[in-house]
Amino acid sequence: MAPLITTPSSANSTATPGSRTGHTFTADTVSVVIGGTSGIGRAVADTLAARPGRVIAAGLTTGLDVSDPAAVAAFFESIGPVDHVVFTAGSQAPGGPLASLDLDAAKAAFDIKFWGAIAVARAAAGRLRPGGTLTLTSGFLARRTVPSAFVKTAMNAALEASAKLLAREFAPLRVNVVSPGLTDTEAYAGMAPEAREAMLARAASTLPAGRAGRVQDLAAGYLFVIDNPFVTGSVIDIDGGALIQ
Secondary structure, X not given: OOOOEEEEOOOOXXXXXXXXXXXXXXXXXXXXXXXXXXXXXXXXXXXXXXXXXXXXXXXXXXXXXXXXXXXXXXXXXXXXXXXXXXXXXXXXXXXXXXXXXXXXXXXXXXXXXXXXXXXXHHHHHOOEXXXXXXXXXXXXXXXXXXXXXXXXXXXXXXXXXXXXXXXHHHOOOEEEEEEEOOEOOHHHOOOOHHHHHHHHHHHHHHOOOOOOEOHHHHHHHHHHHHHOOOOOOOEEEEOOOHHHO
């Protein structure tokens, strides 16, 4: 069983928007963020931790391999009933034209981001309380044609299509997707600081929003779909306008 990072909320039990009833967080609310130890997922976990209830952040750094369905099932069995599940775990998707694509690397990327999300959805479905939510993560390349981005496009498009089907299958539980654009996260930590800043600045200059995304921008989107009881089967684009360029 994977070890957990458990964040008890510092807030009291005062009701706030969103919860198992679809309206309130309480001291009994349990939220799980897979991929919640860094980047966007960490920002989501931190935001949820400001509300009443318990937040569990898990991922590879805590010992949870989402590409292993048995490990995912055991993880959720160890938690018990939950109210909100967010999946932000990502993978290193290979680029390049199909003719030279590393198919093994492509399959490994799918095993984490796509099949990992599906394993989480299956394990969580029977444990979500009434009013519960499942929120997955895609990316703007799902609907943006960019040369050499075959794997990212196919993987993210598959997630968005699957979430719409799951929203029907799991109803009245709600299933949604947040689709980020370029966001300044630890994913770029391997770059030299000057190169990272230059890359973000170039991207910002092409976006209608005039800047790259920040993890707090994305966290607000996940909280929106958790809080709004009339949102399901939706893809929420938070991309600075990348899809309208």
